[in-house]
Amino acid sequence: MPRFAQLVMGPAGSGKSTYCSTMVQHSESINRSVQVVNLDPAAEHFNYPVMADIRELIQVDDVMEDHSLRFGPNGGLVFCMEYFANNFDWLEECLGHVEDDYILFDCPGQIELYTHLPVMRQLVEQLQQWEFRVCGVFLVDSQFMVESFKFISGVMAALSAMVSLEIPQVNIMTKMDLLSPKAKKEIEKYLDPDMYSMMEDNSDTIRSTKFKKLTEAICGLVSKALKVDDFILDRNLESFLMRPPLCLCVQIDDYSMVRFLPFDCTDEEGINIVLQHIDFSIQYGEDLEVKEPKVKR
Numbered sequence: 001m002p003r004f005a006q007l008v009m010g011p012a013g014s015g016k017s018t019y020c021s022t023m024v025q026h027s028e029s030i031n032r033s034v035q036v037v038n039l040d041p042a043a044e045h046f047n048y049p050v051m052a053d054i055r056e057l058i059q060v061d062d063v064m065e066d067h068s069l070r071f072g073p074n075g076g077l078v079f080c081m082e083y084f085a086n087n088f089d090w091l092e093e094c095l096g097h098v099e100d101d102y103i104l105f106d107c108p109g110q111i112e113l114y115t116h117l118p119v120m121r122q123l124v125e126q127l128q129q130w131e132f133r134v135c136g137v138f139l140v141d142s143q144f145m146v147e148s149f150k151f152i153s154g155v156m157a158a159l160s161a162m163v164s165l166e167i168p169q170v171n172i173m174t175k176m177d178l179l180s181p182k183a184k185k186e187i188e189k190y191l192d193p194d195m196y197s198m199m200e201d202n203s204d205t206i207r208s209t210k211f212k213k214l215t216e217a218i219c220g221l222v223s224k225a226l227k228v229d230d231f232i233l234d235r236n237l238e239s240f241l242m243r244p245p246l247c248l249c250v251q252i253d254d255y256s257m258v259r260f261l262p263f264d265c266t267d268e269e270g271i272n273i274v275l276q277h278i279d280f281s282i283q284y285g286e287d288l289e290v291k292e293p294k295v296k297r
């Protein structure tokens with residue numbers, strides 16, 4: 001039986017731990033078993049029961065207190081993650097093997113872990129050896145996506161993780177509930193993003209001429225590399241994808257797709273849609289035994 005995993009990634013404070021606890025609660029409500037592993041050695045607060053916690057293996061504070069290492073918080077975290085990569089047997093022992101394992105890995109927020117350090121890729125390869133089908137879930141705070149140049153930066157960060165990990169990836173805009181009605185309207189235009197027109201729309205918000213020129217140059221480059229397209233993933237999911245503003249599709253010719261799904265931790269239907277996309281990408285449910293529908297007597 002395959003096992004299933006979500007690698008929950010994203011910049012600091014993007015909502016990874018909140019996403020994990022929301023998913024656990026949602027899964028409980030639909031009678032599904034989902035477990036969480038905390039992989040953030042600097043974590044202080046999270047609101048979910050853990051099946052394994054990296055802090056039992058190594059903690060950032062201990063590394064920083066070590067006078068021979070002399071690390072600050074970021075170097076300390078990288079050290080912890082490299083130590084973790086050399087001790088995957090600890091994780092193997094914690095995970096055990098339960099039938100139909102579905103595990104969320106709550107990762108740290110240092111973006112370099114997903115762009116150029118090898119640790120996350122090593123973790124993915126290890127999980128795959130343990131028969132996990134892994135989906136990357138890349139979170140970006142929606143409040144940082146309402147302007148074109150920030151949107152491009154979010155797309156690039158997500159794409160960078162996607163290319164370096166080479167696993168299916170679902171990208172999510174978090175904290176949608178915090179957006180003002182005006183910002184929500186702004187987000188809608190990313191349903192059909194056109195880099196040049198986005199620049200024109202938002203040019204007032206960029207004061208520095210140099211910065212504006214640089215952003216325009218990046219937009220020009222990106223718009224050549226991106227081909228915005230309507231796409232239909234699957235007949236069953238068509239209705240979800242087409243429900244505005246729930247779909248934001250940017251098809252990138254040379255790679256796969258970078259598209260963002262909105263996530264509002266108070267919207268059960270929206271959470272379900274996100275989960276369905278992730279399940280679909282790792283074919284969760286295909287191997288489950290077909291259950292006979294209960295007959296009413």
Ligand SMILES: Nc1nc2c(ncn2[C@@H]2O[C@H](COP(=O)(O)OP(=O)(O)OP(=O)(O)O)[C@@H](O)[C@H]2O)c(=O)[nH]1
Pocket residue numbers: 010011012013014015016017018019040107108109110174175176177178263264265
């Ligand atoms: N209103 C609202 N607040 C959110 C949401 N998601 C996260 N937050 C808040 O944003 C802050 C950061 O959320 P976390 O879940 O800790 O973010 P994180 O990505 O795990 O942060 P790090 O682990 O430090 O990188 C917390 O105060 C959360 O309560 C959301 O969907 N809606």
Ligand SMILES: [Mg+2]
Pocket residue numbers: 016017018040043106
């Ligand atoms: Mg966290």
